[in-house]
Amino acid sequence: MQRFALIFVPYLWLLALFLVPFLIVFKISLSDVALAIPPYTPTLKDGVGPFIAALDFENFAFLTSDDLYWKAYLSSLRIALFSTLMTLMVGYPIAYGMARAPEEWRPTLMMLVILPFWTSFLIRVYAWMGILSQEGFLNQFLLWSGLISEPLTILNTTTAVYIGIVYTYVPFMILPIYAALERLDGSLIEAAEDLGCSRLKAFWLVTVPLSKNGIIAGSFLVFIPALGEFVIPSLLGGSGTLMIGKVLWEEFFNNRDWPVASAVAVILLLILIVPIILFQRNQQRQAEAEG
Amino acid sequence: MNKLSWFNVTSLTFGFAFLYMPMVILIIYSFNASKLVTVWAGFSTKWYGSLFENEAFLDAAWVTIKVAVMSSSLATILGTMAAYVLVRGGRFMGRTLFSGMIYAPLVMPEVITGLSLLLLFIGIGLDRGVLTIVLAHTTFAMCYVSVVVSSRLVSFDRSLEEAALDLGCSNFEAFRLVTLPIIAPAVISGWLLAFTLSLDDLVIASFTAGPSATTLPIKIFSAVRLGVSPEINALSTIMIAIVTVGVISASLVSKRNSLRQQKDEQAAARAT
Structure with a gap:
C-alpha cells in the first residue's frame, strides 16, 4: 500500500502536468484558429465525432x-x-x-x-x-x-x-x-x-x-x-x-x-x-x- | 606535472576572465552616478535607493520568493519520492514511461514546457496566478531533484536499510531514521537547485503567470528589452551577491562536514 502511494503520487503528477499537456499541444496543433475563448476550434464541447472530424494537418502544411x-x-x-x-x-x-x-x-x-x-x-x-x-x-x-x-x-x-x-x-x-x-x-x-x-x-x-x-x-x-x-x-x-x-x-x-x-x-x-x-x-x- | 605550463596559465586566465568580466563590469556600473549606463560619472549608490522605492520590483520580488519556496519544497518531496521509486522501487507497470517523464523535462526547451502547461491550465479553466506558476515550477524542478537524489541513493549501502527493517523498523521508520539522514545532503542540494531554478525562470513563468502575479525575471525582462538600465544593474548586483555568499558558505559548510566525517572515521578506525 505504501509502495503504491509512493509510486502513484509522483507518477500521477508527471502524467497530469507533463504528458497530458503535450497531448493537448499536439491536439491544438491539429485545430484551427478561431475568434473565441479559447482561440481555437474545435473543442470537445462540439461532441466527439465532429471534434475528430475537424482536426487536420493544415497548420503543418x-x-x-x-x-x-x-x-x-x-x-x-x-x-x-x-x-x-x-x-x-x-x-x-x-x-x-x-x-x-x-x-x-x-x-x-x-x-x-x-x-x-x-x-x-x-x-x-x-x-x-x-x-x-x-x-x-x-x-x-x-x-x-x-x-x-x-x-x-x-x-x-x-x-x-x-x-x-x-x-x-x-x-x-x-x-x-x-x-x-x-x-x-x-x-x-x-x-x-x-x-x-x-x-x-x-x-x-x-x-x-x-x-x-x-x-x-x-x-x-x-x-x-x-x-x-x-x-x-x-x-x-x-x-x-x-x-x-x-x-x-x-x-x-x-x-x-x-x-x-x-x-x-x-x-x-x-x-x-x-x-x-x-x-x-x-x-x-x-x-x-x-x- | 604539477607545474602549470604557460599555455595552461593563459587559458585559465583568459577563461576565467571571460566568465567573470561581464559580471564585474555590471557590478561596477551599478555604482555609476550617471543615468547613461556607459558613461562613468562618479561613485553613487542612488540606484540602490531608487530600487528599494520601486514598489513594482518589490512586489515582484516577493511573489518570486513565495513561488520559489513553495515550488522547491513541493519539488523536493515529489522528486525524492520519484528518486526512491526509480532506485529502490523494483519493477512496476509503466516504469519506462516514468523514468522517461523524469528525464525528458531536463532537456525540453522551456518554450515548449511553458506553452504546454499554459494550454493545460486554460483547458481545465484554472486562473493563471501564483498557483499555476508553482505547479509549473514544481513539475520541472522535481525532475532535477530526483536526478540529484537518485545519484546519492545509488551510491549508498542498501544493507543499512535492511538492518533497520530486521531490527523491527517499519518501512517508513527505516526511511526516516536511516535513509533520510544519509541522503540529506543530496535532498538539501536538490532543494537549493529547485529554488534557484524557480528564482531564475523567465520563460515558463511568462507563459503560466497571469496579470495578477508577476515574477522578478518577467519584470526584469520587460525592463531590459528597452535597453540597459542602472536600476537593473543594481538589482543584478544584489542577486549576484546573494548567490555568491550562498554558494561559498554552502561549500565551506560541506567542506567542514567532510573534514569532520573524516576525523570521525579515523577515530573509529583507531578505536577498533
Missing part, C-alpha cells in the same frame, strides 16, 4: 509553405551547431588547464566554474547588453586602444547571439570534459612522448581520444538547449536573427495564433528527439563502461 518557419528551423540548427563548436573551442582549454592545475587548486577552480551557473541566466545575458552596445564597454575599449575608429555594431546581430550562447553554456562544456581529463593517466602522454610523438601530436593522438566522452556529453548539453533558446536571441539578437524559440513565442503572444504556435512546438520536438536519444545512448554507454 502552412509551416512548410511559409519560408519564415523552415528558415527559422534551419537558422536555429545552424546557430546551435556553430555555437556548440565555438563553446568546445573555448571550453576545452579551460577544462584542460583545470585538469593540469595543482590538485589543491582544483576544488576552487571547480567552484569558480559552477558559480556563474547558480547566478541568474537572465542577468548573465543582460550583462552582455551593456558590453556589446554601440556605446558599450567593448566599443569604448576598442576606440580607446585605437584598434577601430568607428564603433562596431555587435548588439542585435547574430554575432551577439553566438557570444551569448558561448558565454552562458560554457560551464556545461567545461564540466564533463574536465571530468574526463582529470581521470586521464598522465603516464600515457609521457609514454607517447617517449615513443617520439611531439607534444601536439601526443595531445591529438592520446588526450583528445581519451576525453571523447566528455566532449560528446558537453556538446549535447550545449546543442540541445541552444536549439530552443529564447532569452539570448530576444535580448542580444536583432530582427535578422531567426530562432525558432523566439518565433514560437511571438506566434503565441503577439499573433495569438495558438494552433500554429503548437505546430511549431511539435516540429521542434521532433527535431530534438534525435539528439536527445543520441545523448541518452552516449550517457548509458559511458555508465556501463564505468560500472
Whole structure:
C-alpha cells in the first residue's frame, strides 16, 4: 500500500502536468484558429465525432509553405551547431588547464566554474547588453586602444547571439570534459612522448581520444538547449536573427495564433528527439563502461 | 606535472576572465552616478535607493520568493519520492514511461514546457496566478531533484536499510531514521537547485503567470528589452551577491562536514 502511494503520487503528477499537456499541444496543433475563448476550434464541447472530424494537418502544411518557419528551423540548427563548436573551442582549454592545475587548486577552480551557473541566466545575458552596445564597454575599449575608429555594431546581430550562447553554456562544456581529463593517466602522454610523438601530436593522438566522452556529453548539453533558446536571441539578437524559440513565442503572444504556435512546438520536438536519444545512448554507454 | 605550463596559465586566465568580466563590469556600473549606463560619472549608490522605492520590483520580488519556496519544497518531496521509486522501487507497470517523464523535462526547451502547461491550465479553466506558476515550477524542478537524489541513493549501502527493517523498523521508520539522514545532503542540494531554478525562470513563468502575479525575471525582462538600465544593474548586483555568499558558505559548510566525517572515521578506525 505504501509502495503504491509512493509510486502513484509522483507518477500521477508527471502524467497530469507533463504528458497530458503535450497531448493537448499536439491536439491544438491539429485545430484551427478561431475568434473565441479559447482561440481555437474545435473543442470537445462540439461532441466527439465532429471534434475528430475537424482536426487536420493544415497548420503543418502552412509551416512548410511559409519560408519564415523552415528558415527559422534551419537558422536555429545552424546557430546551435556553430555555437556548440565555438563553446568546445573555448571550453576545452579551460577544462584542460583545470585538469593540469595543482590538485589543491582544483576544488576552487571547480567552484569558480559552477558559480556563474547558480547566478541568474537572465542577468548573465543582460550583462552582455551593456558590453556589446554601440556605446558599450567593448566599443569604448576598442576606440580607446585605437584598434577601430568607428564603433562596431555587435548588439542585435547574430554575432551577439553566438557570444551569448558561448558565454552562458560554457560551464556545461567545461564540466564533463574536465571530468574526463582529470581521470586521464598522465603516464600515457609521457609514454607517447617517449615513443617520439611531439607534444601536439601526443595531445591529438592520446588526450583528445581519451576525453571523447566528455566532449560528446558537453556538446549535447550545449546543442540541445541552444536549439530552443529564447532569452539570448530576444535580448542580444536583432530582427535578422531567426530562432525558432523566439518565433514560437511571438506566434503565441503577439499573433495569438495558438494552433500554429503548437505546430511549431511539435516540429521542434521532433527535431530534438534525435539528439536527445543520441545523448541518452552516449550517457548509458559511458555508465556501463564505468560500472 | 604539477607545474602549470604557460599555455595552461593563459587559458585559465583568459577563461576565467571571460566568465567573470561581464559580471564585474555590471557590478561596477551599478555604482555609476550617471543615468547613461556607459558613461562613468562618479561613485553613487542612488540606484540602490531608487530600487528599494520601486514598489513594482518589490512586489515582484516577493511573489518570486513565495513561488520559489513553495515550488522547491513541493519539488523536493515529489522528486525524492520519484528518486526512491526509480532506485529502490523494483519493477512496476509503466516504469519506462516514468523514468522517461523524469528525464525528458531536463532537456525540453522551456518554450515548449511553458506553452504546454499554459494550454493545460486554460483547458481545465484554472486562473493563471501564483498557483499555476508553482505547479509549473514544481513539475520541472522535481525532475532535477530526483536526478540529484537518485545519484546519492545509488551510491549508498542498501544493507543499512535492511538492518533497520530486521531490527523491527517499519518501512517508513527505516526511511526516516536511516535513509533520510544519509541522503540529506543530496535532498538539501536538490532543494537549493529547485529554488534557484524557480528564482531564475523567465520563460515558463511568462507563459503560466497571469496579470495578477508577476515574477522578478518577467519584470526584469520587460525592463531590459528597452535597453540597459542602472536600476537593473543594481538589482543584478544584489542577486549576484546573494548567490555568491550562498554558494561559498554552502561549500565551506560541506567542506567542514567532510573534514569532520573524516576525523570521525579515523577515530573509529583507531578505536577498533
